[in-house]
Amino acid sequence: MKTVEDLRKLREEVQQMTKLRDGGAEVKIVVGMGTCGIAAGARETLNAFVQEIAVKSLSGVVVTQAGCVGLCDREPIVEVNAKDGRTIYARVTPEKARRIISEHVQGGRVIEDWVTRN
Amino acid sequence: MNLYRAHVLVCAGAGCVSSGCQDTQNALIDEIAKQGLDREIKVIETGCIGTCDLGPVIVVYPEGVFYRKVGADGAREIVKEHLLKGRVVNSLLYRNPLTSQLVQTYGEMEFFNRQLRVALRNTGIINPDVIEEYIARDGYEALARVLTTMSREDVISTLKQSGLRGRGGAGFPTGLKWQFAYNEAGPVKYVVCNADEGDPGAFMDRSILEGDPHTVIEAMAIAGYAIGSEQGYVYVRAEYPLAVRRLQHAINQARSYGLLGQGIFGTSFTFDLDIRVGAGAFVCGEETALIASIEGKRGEPRTRPPFPAVKGLWGKPTIVNNVETFANICPIIIYGPEWYSRIGTEKSKGTKVFAVAGNINNTGLVEVPMGMTLRQLIFDVCGGIPDGKEFKAAQTGGPSGGCLTKEHLDVTMEYDSLVELGSMMGSGGLIVMDENTCMVDIARYFLDFTQDESCGKCTPCRVGTKRMLEILERITAGEGQDSDIDTLMALANNIRTTSLCGLGQSAPNPVLSTLKYFRAEYEAHIKEKRCPAGVCQSLLSYNIAGAKCRGCGLCARVCPTSAIIGKPKEVYKIERNKCVKCGACVEKCPFGAVARA
Numbered sequence: 001m002k003t004v005e006d007l008r009k010l011r012e013e014v015q016q017m018t019k020l021r022d023g024g025a026e027v028k029i030v031v032g033m034g035t036c037g038i039a040a041g042a043r044e045t046l047n048a049f050v051q052e053i054a055v056k057s058l059s060g061v062v063v064t065q066a067g068c069v070g071l072c073d074r075e076p077i078v079e080v081n082a083k084d085g086r087t088i089y090a091r092v093t094p095e096k097a098r099r100i101i102s103e104h105v106q107g108g109r110v111i112e113d114w115v116t117r118n
Numbered sequence: 119m120n121l122y123r124a125h126v127l128v129c130a131g132a133g134c135v136s137s138g139c140q141d142t143q144n145a146l147i148d149e150i151a152k153q154g155l156d157r158e159i160k161v162i163e164t165g166c167i168g169t170c171d172l173g174p175v176i177v178v179y180p181e182g183v184f185y186r187k188v189g190a191d192g193a194r195e196i197v198k199e200h201l202l203k204g205r206v207v208n209s210l211l212y213r214n215p216l217t218s219q220l221v222q223t224y225g226e227m228e229f230f231n232r233q234l235r236v237a238l239r240n241t242g243i244i245n246p247d248v249i250e251e252y253i254a255r256d257g258y259e260a261l262a263r264v265l266t267t268m269s270r271e272d273v274i275s276t277l278k279q280s281g282l283r284g285r286g287g288a289g290f291p292t293g294l295k296w297q298f299a300y301n302e303a304g305p306v307k308y309v310v311c312n313a314d315e316g317d318p319g320a321f322m323d324r325s326i327l328e329g330d331p332h333t334v335i336e337a338m339a340i341a342g343y344a345i346g347s348e349q350g351y352v353y354v355r356a357e358y359p360l361a362v363r364r365l366q367h368a369i370n371q372a373r374s375y376g377l378l379g380q381g382i383f384g385t386s387f388t389f390d391l392d393i394r395v396g397a398g399a400f401v402c403g404e405e406t407a408l409i410a411s412i413e414g415k416r417g418e419p420r421t422r423p424p425f426p427a428v429k430g431l432w433g434k435p436t437i438v439n440n441v442e443t444f445a446n447i448c449p450i451i452i453y454g455p456e457w458y459s460r461i462g463t464e465k466s467k468g469t470k471v472f473a474v475a476g477n478i479n480n481t482g483l484v485e486v487p488m489g490m491t492l493r494q495l496i497f498d499v500c501g502g503i504p505d506g507k508e509f510k511a512a513q514t515g516g517p518s519g520g521c522l523t524k525e526h527l528d529v530t531m532e533y534d535s536l537v538e539l540g541s542m543m544g545s546g547g548l549i550v551m552d553e554n555t556c557m558v559d560i561a562r563y564f565l566d567f568t569q570d571e572s573c574g575k576c577t578p579c580r581v582g583t584k585r586m587l588e589i590l591e592r593i594t595a596g597e598g599q600d601s602d603i604d605t606l607m608a609l610a611n612n613i614r615t616t617s618l619c620g621l622g623q624s625a626p627n628p629v630l631s632t633l634k635y636f637r638a639e640y641e642a643h644i645k646e647k648r649c650p651a652g653v654c655q656s657l658l659s660y661n662i663a664g665a666k667c668r669g670c671g672l673c674a675r676v677c678p679t680s681a682i683i684g685k686p687k688e689v690y691k692i693e694r695n696k697c698v699k700c701g702a703c704v705e706k707c708p709f710g711a712v713a714r715a
């Protein structure tokens with residue numbers, strides 16, 4: 001490392017390494033990971049969220065998991081907790097996950113078609 | 119770089135190492151691989167999280183779920199339940215000792231959410247062996263700014279403005295110390311980090327070196343720039359092998375990244391660091407003895423002045439600062455002296471790390487703003503006294519300090535208020551004592567320590583502490599004499615005023631302060647041959663109360679010397695001449711019939 005710019009460049013690159021531990025997230029995405037959810041592909045969904053957040057370098061967004069919420073027929077279930085409140089999406093595929101990030105989390109528009117109510 | 123959805127932090131502070139965190143971590147890693155989660159979940163070995171009595175400790179991010187006492191089986195369960203299925207493992211959660219409620223996350227624990235972590239900002243959060251994790255959290259940014267945008271004078275005036283005072287004991291203003299060394303002529307000067315940490319019960323310096331070694335390296339380089347030094351030494355005791363290993367690893371990394379060595383950040387500034395390992399003697403924490411020890415001489419103190427800032431290591435201008443002092447430097451540079459001086463009180467700025475031990479629910483390391491009251495620290499942050507017992511006293515400043523009593527619970531924890539009460543901040547050791555503690559015995563314990571650690575160079579300390587210890591030993595053995603309190607006071611004042619270094623000057627403090635606040639306890643030992651707290655073995659006698667004894671015979675069965683005689687269903691009796699006062703019968707009796715007086 002020869003210059004201050006080198007340090008700052010490296011910091012940009014490695015920032016993701018500890019970001020998960022910062023806390024203070026504004027948006028929390030919770031993926032249902034009960035047996036039913038996992039069988040329906042919840043892990044792929046979860047990982048799609050993680051990837052997308054990293055690719056877009058979004059800050060203040062965390063992805064966590066929860067157990068079965070009792071809507072097993074509609075898994076993978078994803079809950080988005082943001083300023084606009086709590087939204088529950090059903091049958092979230094990795095493809096849908098990426099759209100939830102761009103339209104809901106970044107754009108602030110709930111995707112009504114995928115919302116489920118219990 | 120691989121992207122992980124969860125980070126599992128395994129505390130690998132020395133406390134958790136001794137409670138078996140290595141097995142826990144191995145089990146965790148194996149099970150994660152077995153469940154095919156190893157590309158999604160990262161295991162990070164980190165420094166001391168602070169809750170040392172709860173180890174092995176694991177924290178799962180991003181939720182921040184805090185698990186305690188996690189063995190290998192527990193680790194496997196966390197993987198199968200929490201990491202795979204998102205179900206928190208309740209049986210491994212922490213329970214609030216006061217409300218008995220389960221607490222899920224780190225942030226909800228009183229122990230953590232009352233803390234303000236400046237010196238410990240990275241400890242327990244990053245992997246100390248990975249320099250990138252330090253850099254990700256603004257590591258080496260302070261050094262970068264100092265070298266490229268600040269003059270040496272700027273650095274010193276920033277420190278002065280911040281109000282930072284030394285955390286090693288005396289509380290000397292750090293900026294002023296650096297100024298003195300800056301004023302001296304070069305070219306050769308030294309920066310020394312005091313990591314001797316001899317106060318029994320204090321372990322903040324060890325935890326910082328183990329958990330965030332780069333913060334010390336970076337701050338020492340900043341100090342080097344400010345005073346005009348190219349070489350630093352960290353003096354660590356050999357009893358801290360993990361700290362030495364992690365620090366050496368961090369120094370090597372910093373060198374290979376060009377953060378130590380020649381021309382740092384393309385400037386003309388050169389700085390390097392070496393570790394000096396001490397044998398672990400209390401007196402070697404005293405700065406002039408420490409310097410002698412680094413020079414390869416006997417670790418004995420010398421008179422000051424000249425102070426090390428003028429004539430230190432190898433006769434050259436030297437600053438000696440404590441580990442925790444250094445750990446505060448980078449945040450002051452990054453967030454500014456105004457930010458720092460808003461924390462704390464008028465004369466004690468910033469935060470202080472306390473190592474809390476003794477009769478307390480949450481033992482461990484806590485960092486709180488200066489000026490928090492003793493009551494808040496003990497009862498709010500650390501969960502109060504276990505088993506419904508009463509608070510009796512707290513020792514601050516270790517063997518050089520004194521005790522605070524119930525009347526002092528509302529004292530603010532800062533340098534000057536503690537000195538006013540005859541104690542001191544010291545390095546931040548805090549030993550909490552409940553009603554079953556004998557204050558004469560405590561004074562004896564500390565004197566035993568200082569007497570043993572006295573280097574012997576000056577007479578008052580070498581001989582005086584020995585005489586004081588003898589008197590305390592005889593008082594606790596029931597052989598105290600009427601004149602003993604006066605003799606103790608006279609000796610104490612002599613030793614205090616005539617000893618060569620701080621060790622002797624402060625050694626009588628535990629005696630003086632217990633005499634001041636618990637004189638009646640000394641008198642009970644001397645005049646009535648009685649230990650009111652029921653601690654001093656020679657003064658105790660055991661009796662079975664006839665009214666309470668049901669004649670079950672349990673006491674007779676546990677007695678190791680067959681000193682208890684009697685027949686079932688009749689009142690048992692203790693034979694004095696055989697009784698060794700071990701107390702086994704008291705513990706065993708289901709009816710509370712055995713009295714210790």
Ligand SMILES: Cc1cc2nc3c(=O)[nH]c(=O)nc-3n(C[C@H](O)[C@H](O)[C@H](O)COP(=O)(O)O)c2cc1C
Pocket residue numbers: 283284285286287288289290292312313314315316317400401402403404405406438439440441443444545619620621
């Ligand atoms: C007997 C004795 C033991 C000491 N032990 C330590 C120690 O273990 N660590 C420490 O930092 N300072 C210790 N000190 C204080 C040092 O002499 C010195 O004041 C301190 O390292 C200065 O650093 P600071 O200004 O950053 O606090 C001790 C002093 C005495 C008299």
